[in-house]
Amino acid sequence: MFVAINRSCVLLLAVPIVALAKPVAVTTHSAGTIVLNSVSLGQASSVMNVLGLNPLTTTGPVPYELTLHSGFDTDTMIRPDDFWAHDYGGNVVIDYHIGTQVYHYAGPANSTANLYAQSANVEEYGHRVWFDTPNYSLGFYHSLLGPAGSMGIDNPLAPLDADERDGVSGSAGVHFSPYAPDAPSDLGMSGGGPTISVHVAVVPEPATFVLFMSGLLTLGLVRRIGGVVPAMYPRRHRGLP
Structure with a gap:
């Protein structure tokens, strides 16, 4: 599951690069x-x-x-x-x-x-x-x-x-x-x-908004991951005190 989420983050970060024209x-x-x-x-x-x-x-x-x-x-x-x-x-x-x-x-x-x-x-x-x-x-x-x-x-x-x-x-x-x-x-x-x-x-073309929305989605996934990891793994397994 984490692999899928990580790949999604990578793809979302790549979208602005592809979409950004000038x-x-x-x-x-x-x-x-x-x-x-x-x-x-x-x-x-x-x-x-x-x-x-x-x-x-x-x-x-x-x-x-x-x-x-x-x-x-x-x-x-x-x-x-x-x-x-x-x-x-x-x-x-x-x-x-x-x-x-x-x-x-x-x-x-x-x-x-x-x-x-x-x-x-x-x-x-x-x-x-x-x-x-x-x-x-x-x-x-x-x-x-x-x-x-x-x-x-x-x-x-x-x-x-x-x-x-x-x-x-x-x-x-x-x-x-x-x-x-x-x-x-x-x-x-x-x-x-x-x-x-x-x-x-x-020109503020749609690519600009794609970049903005992709950033928000990526942040959302990061927060999601932050919420999933503690639920699935005890703190001691992550090397935490």
């Missing part, structure tokens, strides 16, 4: 205005059509808010190369508010995150999410610029929290690239002093 979530957010002129209005209309939204009809500043959330599975993704992390076909969430309209997507897409020093005084964090289809490529991006030390040159999936309070500024955009000559290429979003932020953290 998925990392990258979330970037910005809010501000985009400024459209007669030329960019036509490009914006093309993008809005692809997103299933109504085309914009007037020029001038339009309020927007963009949140991108990517999950990077560090066990299966392409290894970071020169501070770039790539994940193709992972789960993403896109929330894009423009004017009074909203585009929301949750599902598989391609993602990249990069972090590098533009100069001795400027760091950049880039986050891009995009779809490739037989007819076009559609992507959303955030580019965050901050003073040296604001985002920490380590790697793009290292824990990070930075926003405008840390001196971070930047831009956001939607790029639509149809595979056809002379077609509208993109809609850019920038200006208006946007609020912008980046948050990178290890």
Whole structure:
């Protein structure tokens, strides 16, 4: 019986090792205005059509808010190369508010995150999410610029929290690239002093809870063993006074 219990303890201790992966979530957010002129209005209309939204009809500043959330599975993704992390076909969430309209997507897409020093005084964090289809490529991006030390040159999936309070500024955009000559290429979003932020953290996946519960179960079995041993063996047989 003790052999079975001991084996159970070993198995329970091994479960977290097997289960523990290290998925990392990258979330970037910005809010501000985009400024459209007669030329960019036509490009914006093309993008809005692809997103299933109504085309914009007037020029001038339009309020927007963009949140991108990517999950990077560090066990299966392409290894970071020169501070770039790539994940193709992972789960993403896109929330894009423009004017009074909203585009929301949750599902598989391609993602990249990069972090590098533009100069001795400027760091950049880039986050891009995009779809490739037989007819076009559609992507959303955030580019965050901050003073040296604001985002920490380590790697793009290292824990990070930075926003405008840390001196971070930047831009956001939607790029639509149809595979056809002379077609509208993109809609850019920038200006208006946007609020912008980046948050990178290890995701508390179920493996974390498996570790926690396994620990509790192991402790329970240890207590159980402590209760069984005295009941089955006299104290003198265990070398106790």
